[in-house]
Amino acid sequence: MSYGRLILGAAGAIGVAEAYRRWTTSKHDRLLKKAYKKASRAADDAEVRAEHGIGGDEGNRDLDEIDGHPDLVVKGFSATNLIAEVETPDVLDNNPGHIIDQLEGYARQGYKRVLVVPSGATEAAKELCQDIEGDVVVSTPSGVADLV
Numbered sequence: 001m002s003y004g005r006l007i008l009g010a011a012g013a014i015g016v017a018e019a020y021r022r023w024t025t026s027k028h029d030r031l032l033k034k035a036y037k038k039a040s041r042a043a044d045d046a047e048v049r050a051e052h053g054i055g056g057d058e059g060n061r062d063l064d065e066i067d068g069h070p071d072l073v074v075k076g077f078s079a080t081n082l083i084a085e086v087e088t089p090d091v092l093d094n095n096p097g098h099i100i101d102q103l104e105g106y107a108r109q110g111y112k113r114v115l116v117v118p119s120g121a122t123e124a125a126k127e128l129c130q131d132i133e134g135d136v137v138v139s140t141p142s143g144v145a146d147l148v
Helices: 003-024 027-042 089-094 096-105 119-129
Strands: 047-050 072-075 082-086 112-116 136-139
Touching: 027 047, 027 072, 027 082, 027 112, 082 096, 089 096, 089 119, 096 112, 096 119, 112 119, 119 136
Parallel strands: 082 112, 112 136
Antiparallel strands: 047 072, 072 082
16 A cells, blocks of 8 residues: 555544544534633633533532533632533524523522523524523633633
8 A cells, every 4th residue: 555545544534533523522512612622721720610521520510509500610719700501503592491591590699601602693692691680691612711
């Protein structure tokens, strides 16, 4: 086998592996992973924890007696404390009541609540947040870093 074919074969195998990873990882988890990475880089001295196995953490259960399991929590002395829920456009369209219930349950003194959605869903998310008691910030995964 020639060197060129070997390289092409390896590149093809890597491409198949990446396609399989994307196919088996939900869109929600890809959004959460991106938000987690951005928050972790921006929050030097803060604890950043995520659900769904992202970041190798055990998640956010029982964090400051929060009712539920927020997707992402940033907590630190010099950082802005965040409680974030990550949602896809499908959930925004088909189950808005679930999002409202979650974010209302995450209201805690000293935390900013954030609804993280893909860039194409920010307007729909802002409309939904008008039905939530208290302030909720809408962000894209990349924008989470600016909130920390």
